Amino acid sequence: MQKKGVMFPLLDGVLQALEEVDSGRSSLDDVLDDSNIINPEMRRTAAHWLFSCYRYRVSVEKFIRDFASKSKIKKPLFRLALAGAVHCAFQDRIAREAVVNAIVEYAKIKKGISESRFINAFLRKICRENVLFTAELPDAVAKKWRKIYGDEFILQAEKCLSSEPVQTFRLRHESGELSFDAEKISDGLLKRFVFCQTHEMGKCLASECFANGGIYIQDSAAGTAVELLAEYVTEEKGNFIDVCGAPGGKAIMFYDLFPQWQVFIGDRSARRQQRTAENLERCKVNAEILCLDAAKDKFDRQYDVVFADVPCSNSGVFRKRPDTLFRQNAEGLNEIVQIQRDILENVSHAVKVGGLLLYSTCSIEPEEDGLQIKNFCLSHSEFEFLSERLTLPAFEHDGAYCACLRRKNDS
Ligand SMILES: C[S@@+](CC[C@H](N)C(=O)[O-])C[C@H]1O[C@@H](n2cnc3c(N)ncnc32)[C@H](O)[C@@H]1O
Structure with missing residues (x-):
């Protein structure tokens, strides 16, 4: 039973996180990383609650607007109504009546009498009418994606949004039985790597196989860039750098395919x-870590492979980070596209003649993907376009984009 003593700080944390994300200052992942909720059980509850707020936000927002009719709702009250509605509708451990009582009491103490009356009537209507909220894409996102990818993708995206994302990991080496339930993913996305899904992520993280580096937690879409690259790597030895490389997931994938290569992992953070x-220590991978700003710093050497796994809008990973859907706007997109352009421009000088430049995002926005690369190639005749791969988000994996280029000459 969630008592007031637990519910109030939890609700404080959830409302603060919603405000932080809405302000555009941080992603939900960053807010959770920085949050002072230490108790793991409370953290899990807060994370689940917050992710549900973004999955069902469009539908709850419509309901709030209808309920409030013509009266204007201030943002803090809107956030409380959103959090309350989602908690009533999507948690099944506490009686709804108790949830409503606790949230109304919270509203009375923290917001005021008229706000608590509004919340009381609003939440009781949801419970009385057994309102079912649906996972929907925000209008602007749906409109853009429908135009590019069609109606069927929108249906698929909304289905993905409404289901809990599959928890996946890469099995780096198969040595004996795993100590938890897991099954291999056979969606045909990757040829060179083994990915599994599990409903026992806690046990997976506590397993010996994980501790010994046999497991790396990542999504199979992350493997598409390294697989594309592998088609063009012919040398047995060389040097590779992921210039936006932390926490090392794709560089470790590269190392697993090409253990003779020298691997460098750069990042600004x-x-x-x-x-x-x-x-690196857990996975027993030998690689050098560099602190660098890929958009500005000059490189003191050149590499056979330069990988730019750039910061992006993250629109392809909305299943796991539904808040990204609400942070998509033209201004933000222009800004991120410019950062990606600066990184590409700067790191292109670090590619040896004959070497490869691999670019990737976990976005499905053409501006960050194919258009970015097309524009780069138009102003960089010294690079030859080899190929690209766009993966749209589906039940088993996230969305991602990658392109591979070769440097033909020096100019
Ligand atoms: C998509 S993540 C990289 C994931 C990583 N390649 C992996 O496979 O685990 C993007 C990374 O870019 C880093 N980053 C953002 N701007 C950067 C910059 N100007 N220079 C270097 N790294 C940057 C971020 O800190 C973040 O770690």
Whole structure:
């Protein structure tokens, strides 16, 4: 039973996180990473609650608007109504009546009498009418994606949004039985890597296989860039750098395919490079960590393979990070496209003649993907376009884009 003593700080944390994400300052992942909720059970509950707020936000928002009729709802009250509606509708451990009472009491203490009356009437209507909220894409996102990818993709995307994302990991080496339930994913996305799904992620993380580096937690769409690259790597030895490489997932994939190569992992964030170091140690991978700004820093050497796994809008990973759908806007997109362009421009000088430039995002926006690469090639005749691969998000995996180019000459 969630008592007031637990419910109030939990609700405080959820409302603060919603405000932080809505302000555009941070992603939900960052907010959860930085949050001061230490208790793991409470963290899990807060994360589940918050992710549900974004999955069902469009539908709940329509309901709030209808309920409030013509009166204007201030943002803090809107966030409380959203969090309350989602908690009533999607948690099944506490009686709804108790949830409503606790949230109304919270509203009375923290917001005021008229706000608590509004919340009381609103939540009781949801319970009385057994309102079912549906997972929907925000209008602007649906309109854009429908135009590019068609109606069927929109249906698929909304189905993905309404189901809990599959929890996946890469099995780096198969040595004996796993100590938890898992099954191999056979969706045909990858040829060179083994990915599994599990409903026992806690046990997976506590397993010996994980501790020994036999498992890396990642999504199979992450493998598409390294697989594309592998088609063009012919040398037995060389040097490879992932210039936006923390926490090391794809560089470790490259190392697993080409263990003779020298691997460098650059990143701007010292905090994320700390996780790279932990991953390298656990996975027993020999690679050098560099702190660098890929958009600005000059490289003191050239590489046979330069991989730019650039920061992006993350629109392809909306199943796991539904808040990304609400952070898509033209201004933000232009900004991120410019950062990607700066990174591509700068790191292109670090590619040896005859070497490869691999670019990837976990976005499905053409501006960050195919159009970005097309524009780069138009102004960089020294690069030859080899191929690209777009993976749309589906039940088993996220969305991703990658392209591989070869440097023909020096100019
Ligand atoms: C998509 S993640 C990289 C994931 C990583 N390649 C992997 O496979 O685990 C993008 C990374 O880019 C880093 N980043 C953002 N801007 C950067 C910049 N200007 N220079 C270097 N790294 C940057 C972020 O800190 C983040 O770790």
